[in-house]
Amino acid sequence: MTQMTARLGFFVLLMPLLLWLALLIIIPHIDMFLLSLRERVGVGEYETSFANYLILFTEPLYIWTFVRTAVMSVLATAITLIIAFPVSIYIAKIAQGRLQQILFMLCLIPFYVSELVRTFGWMILLRETGIVSNFVQWVGIVDRPVEFLYNDAAIMVGLVYTSMLFMVVPLVTTLESLDNSVIEAGYDLGGSTLSVMREIIIPHAAPGIMSGCIVVFMLSLGNYLTPIMLGGKDSLWFTEMIYNQFIVRFNWELGAAFGFMLLVLSSAIVWAMLRLTGQTLAKTME
Amino acid sequence: MTPDLEAVGLSKTFADFQAVKNVSFTVPAGSFFSILGPSGCGKTTIMRMIAGFLEPSSGDIRIKGESVLGVAPNKRPVNMVFQHLALFPMMNIADNIGYGLRRQKRPKAEIARKVDEVLERIGLPGIGQRKVDELSGGQKQRVAIARCMVLEPDVLLLDEPLGALDLKLREHMKLELKALQEAFETTFIYITHDQSEALVMSDQIAVMNQGRFEQVGTGKDLYYRPQTSFVAGFIGDSNCWEGKVESVDATSTLVRLDNGSAIHGVFDDRTSHVGDSVDIFVRPESIGISRNASDFLDCENRLSGQVHDVIFNGAASRVMLRDSQGGTMIEVALPQSGGSTDLLKGESVHIGWRAAQSTCFVKGAV
Numbered sequence: 103m104t105q106m107t108a109r110l111g112f113f114v115l116l117m118p119l120l121l122w123l124a125l126l127i128i129i130p131h132i133d134m135f136l137l138s139l140r141e142r143v144g145v146g147e148y149e150t151s152f153a154n155y156l157i158l159f160t161e162p163l164y165i166w167t168f169v170r171t172a173v174m175s176v177l178a179t180a181i182t183l184i185i186a187f188p189v190s191i192y193i194a195k196i197a198q199g200r201l202q203q204i205l206f207m208l209c210l211i212p213f214y215v216s217e218l219v220r221t222f223g224w225m226i227l228l229r230e231t232g233i234v235s236n237f238v239q240w241v242g243i244v245d246r247p248v249e250f251l252y253n254d255a256a257i258m259v260g261l262v263y264t265s266m267l268f269m270v271v272p273l274v275t276t277l278e279s280l281d282n283s284v285i286e287a288g289y290d291l292g293g294s295t296l297s298v299m300r301e302i303i304i305p306h307a308a309p310g311i312m313s314g315c316i317v318v319f320m321l322s323l324g325n326y327l328t329p330i331m332l333g334g335k336d337s338l339w340f341t342e343m344i345y346n347q348f349i350v351r352f353n354w355e356l357g358a359a360f361g362f363m364l365l366v367l368s369s370a371i372v373w374a375m376l377r378l379t380g381q382t383l384a385k386t387m388e
Numbered sequence: 389m390t391p392d393l394e395a396v397g398l399s400k401t402f403a404d405f406q407a408v409k410n411v412s413f414t415v416p417a418g419s420f421f422s423i424l425g426p427s428g429c430g431k432t433t434i435m436r437m438i439a440g441f442l443e444p445s446s447g448d449i450r451i452k453g454e455s456v457l458g459v460a461p462n463k464r465p466v467n468m469v470f471q472h473l474a475l476f477p478m479m480n481i482a483d484n485i486g487y488g489l490r491r492q493k494r495p496k497a498e499i500a501r502k503v504d505e506v507l508e509r510i511g512l513p514g515i516g517q518r519k520v521d522e523l524s525g526g527q528k529q530r531v532a533i534a535r536c537m538v539l540e541p542d543v544l545l546l547d548e549p550l551g552a553l554d555l556k557l558r559e560h561m562k563l564e565l566k567a568l569q570e571a572f573e574t575t576f577i578y579i580t581h582d583q584s585e586a587l588v589m590s591d592q593i594a595v596m597n598q599g600r601f602e603q604v605g606t607g608k609d610l611y612y613r614p615q616t617s618f619v620a621g622f623i624g625d626s627n628c629w630e631g632k633v634e635s636v637d638a639t640s641t642l643v644r645l646d647n648g649s650a651i652h653g654v655f656d657d658r659t660s661h662v663g664d665s666v667d668i669f670v671r672p673e674s675i676g677i678s679r680n681a682s683d684f685l686d687c688e689n690r691l692s693g694q695v696h697d698v699i700f701n702g703a704a705s706r707v708m709l710r711d712s713q714g715g716t717m718i719e720v721a722l723p724q725s726g727g728s729t730d731l732l733k734g735e736s737v738h739i740g741w742r743a744a745q746s747t748c749f750v751k752g753a754v
């Protein structure tokens with residue numbers, strides 16, 4: 103009897119999670135996959151084929167956008183990691199007490215405003231009549247207004263900025279779990295900063311680095327607002343392609359194929375990252 | 389011969405708190421030197437200054453006669469076994485031990501040979517490929533020491549390395565550590581708050597209190613000839629009473645306790661004056677206990693009282709006695725043989741001890 107209620111309770115508690123998985127992830131993806139396999143042969147007439155996928159791989163613009171989005175996302179992840187790592191070491195190991203909390207809060211504060219407003223902040227800074235442009239004129243580096251927006255560098259700045267917190271949090275968490283005396287032992291036994299970093303700190307932080315990278319990569323890949331706002335209409339971001347197919351062209355079949363390819367791409371790259379570093383997904387989620 | 393380690397007037401101040409106050413000591417080559425003191429007295433701070441993780445506020449540290457001030461920790465010829473060992477969890481045992489040798493850019497074959505050798509010496513051959521968390525507490529302990537010893541440091545620092553072990557293993561490791569020190573012939577500086585660890589292993593012990601060294605000497609010196617009230621109270625068990633000096637003669641001093649009892653005692657090479665406030669210490673094992681008052685005719689201190697309690701603790705069993713005159717509680721060692729092993733609660737007994745066995749210290753004197 104008690105076992106029965108226990109099991110019932112278990113399922114009741116599990117229900118929201120199962121529903122959430124089913125309704126929001128599994129069913130839409132199955133539906134999208136089926137949709138992507140439909141080829142429109144006439145008005146209201148469809149056939150099952152891989153034609154939509156073929157379009158993606160034969161149309162240079164699409165394939166170029168696809169590759170470009172992946173490369174830019176990997177790059178954004180790498181830059182975020184390079185900036186976030188020293189910051190995290192400072193927060194976790196060097197800053198003490200209040201300073202530690204304040205620094206952590208500083209990373210969090212940008213997330214108090216919506217992504218739209220946050221990105222708009224960058225536009226104010228970077229546009230032709232913006233603060234950065236005025237500043238370089240005032241210093242005298244240039245004599246005309248300069249447009250800093252609508253290029254890849256601007257997209258990159260935006261992506262890194264948006265992702266920072268998602269890299270810093272797992273890094274600080276894993277670094278804090280590293281005993282200071284282990285680092286000191288590294289120096290005591292003759293290690294230089296470089297070798298302590300390479301042999302002790304980075305191996306210890308590896309799960310945190312991985313989970314940070316996975317989250318940041320996924321967020322960048324799936325980001326829509328930042329590339330559009332900072333990169334302009336021709337930012338060539340893959341999510342924009344999907345949006346166009348679904349909303350502008352009403353070509354749901356092609357849009358679904360694009361969406362599905364994005365899923366495959368992100369899964370493949372995360373898998374490759376894990377394989378490359380010998381980590382497992384379970385370890386990174388600890 | 390130049391001593392392996394010399395500290396001269398070492399002090400350390402954190403913000404507004406002086407953790408180490410003008411400490412000087414010399415450690416001869418190949419000896420086992422302990423710093424013994426209660427938690428928070430500044431032991432780790434001294435250790436960290438020697439290892440190079442803290443810069444002294446003043447004073448000098450010399451290793452083999454050369455000052456190491458300003459030398460980075462990774463360039464000092466000392467190694468440290470940390471309080472929680474700090475083995476590298478991301479490496480196996482062989483890589484842990486080989487870490488320092490790899491930093492010295494030794495050839496691979498030499499590193500492997502030395503690692504095997506040192507594992508042999510600590511009695512754990514063939515565990516090189518194991519992971520850190522597969523070892524027991526005592527094994528980790530030995531690996532932590534091996535990781536330092538393989539570098540052949542001039543001085544090995546050990547910061548309460550037995551603190552994390554259970555009692556039984558701690559007893560065993562005490563002897564083992566001493567044997568390892570003798571086998572490696574290296575100078576050990578060992579800090580602990582456990583007096584038995586210090587007494588068992590050390591050639592020399594420094595007793596530390598509130599940032600100062602109270603006394604430096606062999607275990608026997610500290611036990612039988614404490615020079616300060618703190619050392620007398622800290623090393624071994626003692627009855628401690630407070631009183632005032634009533635009279636002084638050539639061989640002993642009469643102290644009147646606050647409750648009226650009079651105790652004959654001696655001062656440790658300090659002259660005392662009538663009226664001085666003093667602490668008086670008597671070890672439980674210095675006090676004789678008997679049912680016959682006549683057993684103590686040659687003792688200057690003779691008291692009688694009632695057995696308040698008998699605390700059985702094997703060889704360290706105690707009788708708690710309430711003095712019938714002043715009501716003071718006195719702790720007396722229970723003899724392991726003779727007529728008084730069967731004392732009962734409430735029984736009246738006599739105790740006595742020589743004046744020379746009650747050491748007095750003037751209060752407030754350092």
Ligand SMILES: Nc1ncnc2c1ncn2[C@@H]1O[C@H](COP(=O)(O)OP(=O)(O)O)[C@@H](O)[C@H]1O
Binds near residue numbers: 402426428430432
């Ligand atoms: N970095 C520091 N900043 C301020 N105070 C410290 C610091 N390190 C230690 N202390 C203080 O110095 C005193 C001695 O500490 P420590 O040497 O660790 O004692 P022990 O090892 O004898 O237990 C303690 O009161 C401690 O609070």
Ligand SMILES: [Mg+2]
Binds near residue numbers: 428431432
């Ligand atoms: Mg300590």
